[in-house]
Amino acid sequence: MATLTRDEAQALIQEVLEAYPEKAKKDRAKHLAVNDPSVEQSKKCIISNRKSQPGVMTIRGCAYAGSKGVVWGPIKDMVHISHGPVGCGAYSRAGRRNYYVGHTGVNVFGTMNFTSDFQEKDIVFGGDKKLEKLIDEINALFPLVKGISVQSECPIGLIGDDIEAVSKKKGKELDKPIVPVRCEGFRGVSQSLGHHIANDAVRDWVIGNRDGDTSFEAGPYDVAVIGDYNIGGDAWASRILLEEMGLRVVAQWSGDGTLSEMELTPKVKLNLIHCYRSMNYISRFMEEKYGIPWMEYNFFGPTKIAESLRKIAAFFDETIQANAEKVIEKYKAEYDAIIAKYRPRLEGKKVMLYVGGLRPRHVVGAYEDLGMEVVGTGYEFAHNDDYDRTMKEMGEATLLYDDVTGYEFEEFVKKVKPDLIGSGIKEKYIFQKMGVPFRQMHSWDYSGPYHGYDGFAIFARDMDMTVNNPCWNSMQAPWLKSAA
Amino acid sequence: MPNVMIRKNDAGDLLFYVAKKDMEETIASVETDTSETWGGEVVLTDGSRWYIDPISPPPSFPTTLRFKRGDE
Ligand code: SF4
Numbered sequence: 001m002a003t004l005t006r007d008e009a010q011a012l013i014q015e016v017l018e019a020y021p022e023k024a025k026k027d028r029a030k031h032l033a034v035n036d037p038s039v040e041q042s043k044k045c046i047i048s049n050r051k052s053q054p055g056v057m058t059i060r061g062c063a064y065a066g067s068k069g070v071v072w073g074p075i076k077d078m079v080h081i082s083h084g085p086v087g088c089g090a091y092s093r094a095g096r097r098n099y100y101v102g103h104t105g106v107n108v109f110g111t112m113n114f115t116s117d118f119q120e121k122d123i124v125f126g127g128d129k130k131l132e133k134l135i136d137e138i139n140a141l142f143p144l145v146k147g148i149s150v151q152s153e154c155p156i157g158l159i160g161d162d163i164e165a166v167s168k169k170k171g172k173e174l175d176k177p178i179v180p181v182r183c184e185g186f187r188g189v190s191q192s193l194g195h196h197i198a199n200d201a202v203r204d205w206v207i208g209n210r211d212g213d214t215s216f217e218a219g220p221y222d223v224a225v226i227g228d229y230n231i232g233g234d235a236w237a238s239r240i241l242l243e244e245m246g247l248r249v250v251a252q253w254s255g256d257g258t259l260s261e262m263e264l265t266p267k268v269k270l271n272l273i274h275c276y277r278s279m280n281y282i283s284r285f286m287e288e289k290y291g292i293p294w295m296e297y298n299f300f301g302p303t304k305i306a307e308s309l310r311k312i313a314a315f316f317d318e319t320i321q322a323n324a325e326k327v328i329e330k331y332k333a334e335y336d337a338i339i340a341k342y343r344p345r346l347e348g349k350k351v352m353l354y355v356g357g358l359r360p361r362h363v364v365g366a367y368e369d370l371g372m373e374v375v376g377t378g379y380e381f382a383h384n385d386d387y388d389r390t391m392k393e394m395g396e397a398t399l400l401y402d403d404v405t406g407y408e409f410e411e412f413v414k415k416v417k418p419d420l421i422g423s424g425i426k427e428k429y430i431f432q433k434m435g436v437p438f439r440q441m442h443s444w445d446y447s448g449p450y451h452g453y454d455g456f457a458i459f460a461r462d463m464d465m466t467v468n469n470p471c472w473n474s475m476q477a478p479w480l481k482s483a484a
Numbered sequence: 485m486p487n488v489m490i491r492k493n494d495a496g497d498l499l500f501y502v503a504k505k506d507m508e509e510t511i512a513s514v515e516t517d518t519s520e521t522w523g524g525e526v527v528l529t530d531g532s533r534w535y536i537d538p539i540s541p542p543p544s545f546p547t548t549l550r551f552k553r554g555d556e
Contacts (some may be wrong), residue, residue, distance in 0.1 A: 041530060049506060196503075281503065284489060288546045383506035 003350065003375060004416065006397040009034040013399075016411045024053050031402040035394045042387030048402040049383045051189045057406030059354070059426055060380050062185030064088055066194020068151035070278055070357075071202070072181065074098035074229050074254040075262065076108040077146040079138050082115040083131060083163065084153025088185070089115045097443045099233045100256040107144045114138065123159055128166050135170045135178065146259045147177035149201070157184035177259065179205040190381035190403075191356070192277065199281035202262065207286070209263045221247045221316060222268040226283055226294070227275030227358070230255020232448020237455045238274070238299045244330075245313065245323045253279060266290045270315055272297050274451075275358045277386055298358075299451040300459070301366030302335040331453040339369060342460040347371035349419035349467055352412070354404055354427065355441045356380040361390040363422070363441070366450075370460055375416055378404050380424075406430070420467050435475040437466045488534075491546035498545065500528055517542075525554060 004012065013032045017025050030047040039045060052058040061069070064082075069092050072080050082089025094111040102108030116134050118127055135148055148170075150163050163180040171178040181201045183194045210216070223242065228235040235255040242249055250268050251261035265271070271283045271294040283294040295315065297308035306328045313324035349372045353360050360377040367374050376399035379386055387400070394400070399412060406427075413421065413436060421431050422441035431438045439445050439462060447462050449455040489501045490511075498511040509532070515524025516538050523538035533554025543549065 284491070284501070284503075284546070287491060288489065288548060385506055385508050388508075 004397060004399075006034055009397050009399055012412070012415050015415075016408050019407065024055070027053055028056075028405070028408070031404075032408070033400045035391055035396065035398045035400050037392055037394065037396060039391055040388070041384075042391055043384045046387050046400055046402055048379065048387060049189060049192065049381070050403075052403055053405070058403055059406075059424060060189070060403065061191040061194075062154075063183045063187040063191060063194030063197060064151060064153055064185045065092060066191030066278070066381075067181050067183035067198035067201075068092070068194075069096060070191065070229065071195055071198035071254060072149050072151060072179075074100070074110065075149075075257050075259060076100040076102060076110045077144075077258045078149055079109050079112075079114050079142065079145050079147075080149045080151055081131075081134060081138075082113065082153060083127070083150050084116065084118050084155045086115050086117045088153045089113045089151075095443070096229065097231050097446070097448070098255045099230050099236070105142070109142065109145065118153075118155060123155055126159060126161055127156070128161050128163070131161075131163060131166050132170060135166075135174070139174050139176070145176070147179065149179040149181055151181050152184045154185045157182065157186070177205060177209065192381040192383065195278040196281055199279060199285075202282055203285050206259070206262050207266060207282070207289075211266070216264055216267055218267045218269075219248050220269065221320065222250045223247050223270045223272055223312075224251040224253065224261075224265045224268045225249055226253045226265075226271050226273045227277075227279040228252060228255050228451070229275070230449075232444045232446075232450070234449040234451040234455065237449040237452030240454075241299070241305070241309065241327055241452050242272075242312070244327045245309065246320050247312075247316070253282075266292065268292060270295060270312075272312065274299065274362075276389070277357050277382065280385075298362045298365065299455070300363045301369040301456055302331075302339075302453065303369050304362070304365035305453060305456075335453055335456055338457050338460050342464050343369075343371045345464050345468055346460075348373070350375045350416070351420045351422060352376040352399075352416060352418040353421075353441065354378045354380070354401065354409060354423040356382075359422075359441055361386070361393045363450075364393045366456065366459055367463075369456070370463065372420070372463070375399065375418060376401065376412060378402055410434075420463065435472060437469065437472060439463065439466050485550050485552055487548055488551045489546060489548045490543075500526070500534070526551070527554075 017029055033046040068080055093113040100110045116130050122130055167178040167180040179201055183197045187193050235252050239249050251265045271292055273283055273294055273296050276296055286292045298304040309324045313321040351367055351372050351374045360379050364374045378401035420437045422439045424442045425440055428438050428440050444450055450459045486502050491499050493499050500511050501508045509528040509530050512529045513527045521538045521540040522542035523536045526534045534551040535554050536551050
């Protein structure tokens, strides 16, 4: 299937590595691999979650981004303070398009930016007093706020502020959860550790809050959607399918989610994880403490959706299983029509991906539904367990690149010549200027949702719109065109 | 002596998960695995060996336990 043979792919990797000095070459070689779907353990052929090389262009973020931007940020009825200098929060504000409902500034605060705006004197004398004042101010100005999280930026850890003490004290005073999160940007090699730290903060400060409270009437079909950030409405497009199946979605973590939803999650029957990388930790914790099993699922493209719906239903009784079949049947005409419309336009096109979280493996099925082939994929911040899961999804002799550098990615694209690249904003304009169609797959290029059956329709349209856009024929200036 | 979370996968095998190391491996064999005791030397499918003093009665999974490296 693949366009490169195994040897050609190996040779390509070798060729790209030649540009590096000896030491960097040795290091980067471990992060690049040719896929072999039969390998069970990815660590035998690819290394991940290591520090990036100095001097290369990496595309990673920091722990603060992982915690504030990904895990905590979307919880809409809490205020998340970007604690430290103003820039970290200001430049990342609302960039991820985690949709939510509510009145911003009244009962929800998703797209707002709260920061302690550190100045020199705060660095010198410490910022704990300022934090106290800030928490009081937030509570006075926004009395409907349900809780506050303190997202540490780099300086907080460096100057040794005691945000835990402030949070405890203020939490008691205001009788609201105040959650200190130690997600200073310098921790770990990428945003991934920020996810972990954020999960640990949820574990320590949120999950047990209603342990003794039995007022919530638990039902037999209660589930929680974990690791769906509602980018462009993803979680909504997923949630309706689960509800049509007869399940009750108690919580959305964390897109369009609320603090009380999170607190109620320990009472559900099953945790459904979409983004394994950013929220497996808390799911594992709930399994251990509350005995709630968790299951990974994939809502990209009809094949995977049907597979996932059946897998989820199998956990419940026959009614739910019959309902799952009904749901698949109900949408069949819809998605068949989409495939009939777009597949002929996209058949055989090659895609290269480089994203984070779950996308490098989860969208493979959706592309295949459209007759497209993913010939290379890689993660910004994956760990071994992600590659274990990815290698089975990808074809023989496709490229795997972990924490790819700007240079490597460009070289791969020049050689593999894909028809479409899906990656982040930082890569977008390089490749578009090279004349390669590009979709920004971090926040769906200002489109979405892409999850669920509704999302698939938009996904297919977007891919067609990009790949078959007439602009790609106009890449050469008219005066440079050879006279026809 | 890492903290290890032991859980069952869908197939019923025990998984050995070390969060700090991102290691998730299937357990191939456990020295003592009876209705009274669980523990001793644990061998994973990747060939590595770990040790835990036998626990009785056997713990219920998932649970977090402290293991020693078998070669220490
Ligand atoms: S690395 Fe530090 S300073 Fe930079 S964005 Fe992250 S928290 Fe802010």
